[in-house]
Amino acid sequence: MPASSNPATPPAPALKEMFNAARFAMVADEMTAIDPQFDRKRFLALALVDLEDLSLWQRLRRMTECFHVLLPTDYRKSLDLLHALAPRMGSGFVTLFLPDFVSLYGQQDFEASMKSLKFFTPFGSSEFGVREFLRRDLRRTLTVMETWSRDPDPEVRRLASEGCRPRLPWSFQLVELVADPTPTLPILENLQADSSRYVRKSVANHLNDITKNHPEWVLDRLAGWPLEQTHTAWIARHALRTLIKKGHPRALHHIGATPRTEVAVSVTEVTVEPPQVRLGDRLTLGCHLHSHAATAQRLVVDYRIHYVKKSGLTSPKVFKWKEVTLAPGEGLSLSRTQVIRDFTTRTHHAGRHEVEMLVNGQVFKGGFFDLTC
Secondary structure, three states: OOOOOOOOOOOOOOHHHHHOHHHHHHHHHHHHHHOOOOOHHHHHHHHOOOHHHOOHHHHHHHHHHHHHHHOOOOHHHHHHHHHHHHHHHOOOHHHHHHHHHHHHHOOOOHHHHHHHHHHHHHHOOOOOOOHHHHHHOHHHHHHHHHHHOOOOOHHHHHHHHHOOOOOOOOOOOOHHHHHOOHHHHHHHHHOOOOOOHHHHHHHHHHHHHHHOOOHHHHHHHHHOOOOOOHHHHHHHHHHOHHHHHOOOHHHHHHOOOOOHHHOOEEEEEEEEEOOEEEOOOEEEEEEEEEEOOOOOEEEEEEEEEEEEOOOOOEEEEEEEEEEEEEOOOOEEEEEEEEEOOOEOOEOOOOEEEEEEEEEOOEEEEEEEEEEEO
């Protein structure tokens, strides 16, 4: 029998429960405290209709739309009330309805909307709210965001980078920036050595987005950055992670790894255990590397799982494993574990999942595990 998750452990609540009936009531109470004329009863009557049938994002949008119905028709007066509400909400995902309100109803008041997006971002993030402005008026919005990239608040600086990512997860692609990333370069240049890891991670993710369509553009830009600076080097390395996994020659050279075509190594004793797993089980991978080169090799070892989709087809996902330097003739055994569980970005489906080993982008035969859900 394979190991299994503890059946006595209750499942984690669905993410959409962040916007449950109690949350709507709490937010209504807070707004009533700010504005006694706020129609709490009508707000909840509108908000809770068929709430159980709505997804996370539909519930967030429900919050936005209900406030639009109940707040003043004057947009700036509505913003004043939402500005007062924001500090009462704490911080986190729930606050995203605030910039969502700006995105939906603030397109005709650009200046007030930009100021509000900047104000709201420390409470959660305005990265999704700003994107409709970018889609409608890219240059004008980027001009404002460039000033954000020089703001003393790291939350605002991160918004400058994260909000204009070409391929931001959970949002639509900015097709103009997918085609030509150059307009965001001033923002990225301003943040190339940022003191905040939160900001640096966003810059790296932004650049990694660009590598999907313009790898040489990114590599050329990084070549001109001060890579002797620790923060800049960290950004560059994480920005190139997708190219490194693919064995891109210039990306491998950037981190001092052996070119893919020159790698001389065997991968043996591959294990994927247990062969049958269920959600919540722990998967253990192992392999042995042996160098056949006459000189030392710098190797980036990854593994790739071909996840079964609902359709029965598969979708590959590469995971980082280890970077090692092997002397001529040296061998090394590796092992690691991974828990098989669902995420907001990945839902598992039953079936055979093939596993491959990657060394500097070279593919080596692995194994498989069968998932039962």
